[in-house]
Amino acid sequence: MxxxxxxxxxxxxxxxxxxxxxxxxxxxxxxxxxxxxxxxxxxxxxxxxxxxxxxxxxxxxxxxxxxxxxxxxxxxxxxxxxxxxxxxxxxxxxxxxxxxxxxxxxxxxxxxxxxxxxxxxxxxxxxxxxxxxxxxxxxxxxxxxxxxxxxxxxxxxxxxxxxxxxxxxxxxxxxxxxxxxxxxxxxxxxxxxxxxxxxxxxxxxxxxxxxxxxxxxxxxxxxxxxTGAGVVHVYLDESADLEQAVEIVHNSKVQRPSVCNALETLLVHESAAARLLPPVLARLRESGVTIHADQRTLAVFSDAIPATDDDWATEYMSLDLAVRVVDDLDEALEHIRQYSTHHTESIVTNDIARAERFLAEVDSAVVMVNASTRFTDGGEFGFGAEVGISTQKLHARGPxxxxxxxxxxxxxxxxxxxxx
Amino acid sequence: MxxxxxxxxxxxxxxxxxxxxxxxxxxxxxxxxxxxxxxxxxxxxxxxxxxxxxxxxxxxxxxxxxxxxxxxxxxxxxxxxxxxxxxxxxxxxxxxxxxxxxxxxxxxxxxxxxxxxxxxxxxxxxxxxxxxxxxxxxxxxxxxxxxxxxxxxxxxxxxxxxxxxxxxxxxxxxxxxxxxxxxxxxxxxxxxxxxxxxxxxxxxxxxxxxxxxxxxxxxxxxxxxxTGAGVVHVYLDESADLEQAVEIVHNSKVQRPSVCNALETLLVHESAAARLLPPVLARLRESGVTIHADQRTLAVFSDAIPATDDDWATEYMSLDLAVRVVDDLDEALEHIRQYSTHHTESIVTNDIARAERFLAEVDSAVVMVNASTRFTDGGEFGFGAEVGISTQKLHARGPxxxxxxxxxxxxxxxxxxxxx
The missing domain is CATH 3.40.605.10 (Aldehyde Dehydrogenase; Chain A, domain 1)
Incomplete structure (x- = not known):
């Protein structure tokens, strides 16, 4: 047989x-x-x-x-x-x-x-x-x-x-x-x-x-x-433009939540949390997103459930988002190093030095400044057809x-x- | 512990x-x-x-x-x-x-x-x-x-x-x-x-x-x-230039026999065997090469020992060479498909159609026309340094x-x- x-x-x-x-x-x-x-x-x-x-x-x-x-x-x-x-x-x-x-x-x-x-x-x-x-x-x-x-x-x-x-x-x-x-x-x-x-x-x-x-x-x-999973991060820097922050986070999370380039964890600079989080998260709530928030996020936006450690490592593929306030770019980079699946990460910032540092230090297939993570896609990149999105480093990386x-x-x- | x-x-x-x-x-x-x-x-x-x-x-x-x-x-x-x-x-x-x-x-x-x-x-x-x-x-x-x-x-x-x-x-x-x-x-x-x-x-x-x-x-x-082994072939086509055949085979085998780009099996078109093999193999014998010959090779060059089936699959890395007479290019390609380790193969020919067919159909990291197999080398290719020669198809192939x-x-x- x-x-x-x-x-x-x-x-x-x-x-x-x-x-x-x-x-x-x-x-x-x-x-x-x-x-x-x-x-x-x-x-x-x-x-x-x-x-x-x-x-x-x-x-x-x-x-x-x-x-x-x-x-x-x-x-x-x-x-x-x-x-x-x-x-x-x-x-x-x-x-x-x-x-x-x-x-x-x-x-x-x-x-x-x-x-x-x-x-x-x-x-x-x-x-x-x-x-x-x-x-x-x-x-x-x-x-x-x-x-x-x-x-x-x-x-x-x-x-x-x-x-x-x-x-x-x-x-x-x-x-x-x-x-x-x-x-x-x-x-x-x-x-x-x-x-x-x-x-x-x-x-x-x-x-x-x-x-x-x-x-x-x-x-x-x-x-x-x-072709790996995507625990995808957006980091809102201190200098982020409010409108860009709202639109990029919303698009990254909501436009098609079930795919690997959708946002799963939002990180925000402490100094920008009070300015950015209420409008960014309110817009997500309007679209039915459940917010899994750390303590500092809950302090500025209460319509959320407390995040557990598991949330940082979860690829929800649903209308859920983990949100964490970080001390600075260093802590954001450290968080990404620990939890990213090396698929796509994006920074929203107007500070050129921080943008370049983020692009250089984040070790992912696709790194972005001021753009929705949903752009990590063979069709969007102009390849015409997509075989998948590689998260390995050998032979092919990204779309x-x-x-x-x-x-x-x-x-x-x-x-x-x-x-x- | x-x-x-x-x-x-x-x-x-x-x-x-x-x-x-x-x-x-x-x-x-x-x-x-x-x-x-x-x-x-x-x-x-x-x-x-x-x-x-x-x-x-x-x-x-x-x-x-x-x-x-x-x-x-x-x-x-x-x-x-x-x-x-x-x-x-x-x-x-x-x-x-x-x-x-x-x-x-x-x-x-x-x-x-x-x-x-x-x-x-x-x-x-x-x-x-x-x-x-x-x-x-x-x-x-x-x-x-x-x-x-x-x-x-x-x-x-x-x-x-x-x-x-x-x-x-x-x-x-x-x-x-x-x-x-x-x-x-x-x-x-x-x-x-x-x-x-x-x-x-x-x-x-x-x-x-x-x-x-x-x-x-x-x-x-x-x-x-x-970085794989090299059972490397040279094929002498019917139209091969005699002097090129002698020099390319000698250089491929003798210049440094212990390395992976050295020649291990010589294939010769039947119609060219009597013209090419005696001078090609005599030159190798002068350099101390032991010839492992099939029956048709022995018929035109007697200073050799009979080849066994194992010879075709052997990477000698020494002054030994397997030699086989084939009916035509098809049989040469079939032999290479069966025994090659997909490192380097070279054809010696003056026929443009056969050269192109060999280059297209031989599935190796490096395919050559009228050149010594010893050129498969990062230094020779102008890379300056060589990490090794890849015989896989993913990420890197060749030097x-x-x-x-x-x-x-x-x-x-x-x-x-x-x-x-």
Missing amino acids: VDTLILTLTDKLAAAREAARVLATATTAQKNQALRSIADAVVNNAPRILAANQQDLARGRESGMAAGLQDRLRLDEERLASLSAAVLEIVALPDPIGDVVRGSSLENGLKLTQVRVPFGVVGAIYEARPNVTIDIAALTLKSGNAVVLRGGSAAENTNMVLVEVIRSALDAAGMPAGAVQTIDEFGREGAQQLMRARGFVDVLIPRGSADLINTVVAESTVPVIE MGLSELTSTKWVVRGSGQVRG | VDTLILTLTDKLAAAREAARVLATATTAQKNQALRSIADAVVNNAPRILAANQQDLARGRESGMAAGLQDRLRLDEERLASLSAAVLEIVALPDPIGDVVRGSSLENGLKLTQVRVPFGVVGAIYEARPNVTIDIAALTLKSGNAVVLRGGSAAENTNMVLVEVIRSALDAAGMPAGAVQTIDEFGREGAQQLMRARGFVDVLIPRGSADLINTVVAESTVPVIE MGLSELTSTKWVVRGSGQVRG
């Missing part, structure tokens, strides 16, 4: 590797044709896809799945149309493969170029949202990679049909269907094996909850690109676009040179 | 982290001053360093250490002087920290820059050569990183004194001595803990044998930059210079922008 399993999973990885070889030298036109074929197929196969999705939803309801998760799992005609449109947007993006990163001519006449190439085989482990299946398949295809997908069991039927639809579309476009593989049928053991498939899978990208990501990071021997799904190789052109 | 150990190692990691914060905002002038201080100290403390090295060498001789390893372990006045000179060369290199990798202005007026920053704390695990202690300390310092060193037990006394000398030199230059730590005193358990210090150490760089590197890659939860010891952060400068 186990032998059969290993063999079949190995077969799928080998097929992905074989397809990756074809994709690595495919032209942009060929890849775009395949993407258009996928975009069409998602719409044309809507009845089949939605029927499978209904099965998953029914199973979810029976097992008492939370309403929020059911919503993430649900597909409808409109969502499929927007998924299809997203694939066409990827068609319009520049192809990173073949880009020359740098190059030089050496004294001996050797010509060096460092060129973008695909990773080869990308593994993706994710949870209930079946849109990730289309999204990751399209991004990896455009960047010349094959992909091995391991979706959540809650979306198993939907993902199975989506992968069939994608593979048929690839085949119709003259590209190898092996480029997109699912290993959902192997269950947890399949995920375990994917994490240990070093040498067969070039990079693993987990997408989903902090638990999922931590498990993959801890257990994988394949290199992982960690990842197509070029973060690539490696490089050095090409050396000579005319008989040997080393002296 | 274990508690004490954990505490003390944790203390060292915490001290490295603290020092990393100082280094991250140190100016190039401050870092160069510290490097000059180290270069002086290595020469000025020669008697102490050499006495410790004599102890290690005596211990090595008693335990029957091989002559080659003893040579790698040995320091003398001359070697110390050249180590000191190498540190001064690092002073002369451009500082990568603060380099703007890319940037843009968004429609809403936000200014984005992606800026090079240090990793923070680098871990290094290496073997008997104590020169690595100075080398890695200088490279990490220049790139603004703190470093935690775990050297081989054979060089324990030498490394202990070298680290003391470096730390005093840092202190004398007004930089935190905590920037350079050794954990040699914790033995194997210390190395194990270093590999699991995710969150405390940002990246781990193993340097040494394939066994060492494989162990670190398999056991580490800290991200690793793999690594100072900028491969850095991460990036995104800096966003606004004037009150919020997301709509």
Whole structure:
């Protein structure tokens, strides 16, 4: 039983590797044709896809799945149309493969170029949202990679049909269907094996909850690109402009509280607390935000509940905000060092020296002055598509676009040179 | 006992982290001053360093250490002087920290820059050569990183004194001595803990044998930059120029056979075997190379021993060469796919279509046309210093210079922008 399993999973990885070889030298036109074929197929196969999705939803309801998760799992005609449109947007993006990163001519006449190439085989482990299946398949295809997908069991039927639809579309476009593989049928053991498939899978990208990501990071021997949680801070300096403070804090917290770039902890300079906190927090209360306040915050704004130590380390992903008054910039930096997940931090200030110190000393993927933390986003940064937001320091940091799904190789052109 | 150990190692990691914060905002002038201080100290403390090295060498001789390893372990006045000179060369290199990798202005007026920053704390695990202690300390310092060193037990006394000398030199230059730590005193358990210090150490760089590197890659939860072995191939195409073939193969194999960019397997197109192999292999035999030949090679060159299947997968690192005649470029590419360690491969050809196919389809860190594989080297590529040659696809691939010891952060400068 186990032998059969290993063999079949190995077969799928080998097929992905074989397809990756074809994709690595495919032209942009060929890849775009395949993407258009996928975009069409998602719409044309809507009845089949939605029927499978209904099965998953029914199973979810029976097992008492939370309403929020059911919503993430649900597909409808409109969502499929927007998924299809997203694939066409990827068609319009520049192809990173073949880009020359740098190059030089050496004294001996050797010509060096460092060129973008695909990773080869990308593994993706994710949870209930079946849109990730289309999204990751399209991004990896455009960047010349094959992909091995391991979706959540809650979306198993939907993902199975989506992968069939994608593979048929690839085949119709003259590209190898092996480029997109699912290993959902192997269950947890399949995920375990994917994490240990070093040498067969070039990079693993987990997408989903902090638990999922931590498990993959801890257990994988394949290199992982960690798309981490965001305990995101805004620090209101003594010199902060009141209107900027109100708008930036409100936007950072309220515009979309369930995502990783949303604000979770507000820090305020002691000398500015009485001036800034009442209007900043009143505006948040109007939008239904629960304030978890330290003692000095409660002294100037009473419509709040007392914060506990746990609050400083919590990524609420909801209309909750922890608020702390600090003595000065040093204490703000110390607080951020202790609790930040190194995703995004922003300072609101009119003091140039403090702005520069904050930018230099905060060790996060994105550091900001006088801007909403919600701007940490591949789309906002102009990347067109977003693979995720990396909170690790190796390979990619911050929003990842197509070029973060690539490696490089050095090409050396000579005319008989040997080393002296 | 274990508690004490954990505490003390944790203390060292915490001290490295603290020092990393100082280094991250140190100016190039401050870092160069510290490097000059180290270069002086290595020469000025020669008697102490050499006495410790004599102890290690005596211990090595008693335990029957091989002559080659003893040579790698040995320091003398001359070697110390050249180590000191190498540190001064690092002073002369451009500082990568603060380099703007890319940037843009968004429609809403936000200014984005992606800026090079240090990793923070680098871990290094290496073997008997104590020169690595100075080398890695200088490279990490220049790139603004703190470093935690775990050297081989054979060089324990030498490394202990070298680290003391470096730390005093840092202190004398007004930089935190905590920037350079050794954990040699914790033995194997210390190395194990270093590999699991995710969150405390940002990246781990193993340097040494394939066994060492494989162990670190398999056991580490800290991200690793793999500097891998080189089963390096040259393929002589049908159209190869005879003189180029002779010189490139000889240089690739003989110039320095013990390093990872040296040639290990020669492949030859069937139609060119009779023309090329006798002169190419005769030249190698003159230099004492043992030829491990397949049947078709033996048919045109008899001064060889028959190759076994193991030969194709062997990194000899000695004056040995495996030679195989292949039907065509396809078979050469297939052989390389099967046996290459993805380090360096070179084609010798005058056919432009075959050259381009080889460059496109060989999936290695460095691919070459008509050049010696010995050029895969940070110094030759113009990087000035070499941290190692990465054979992985994440973060860095091929020769690594100072900028491969850095991460990036995104800096966003606004004037009150919020997301709509």
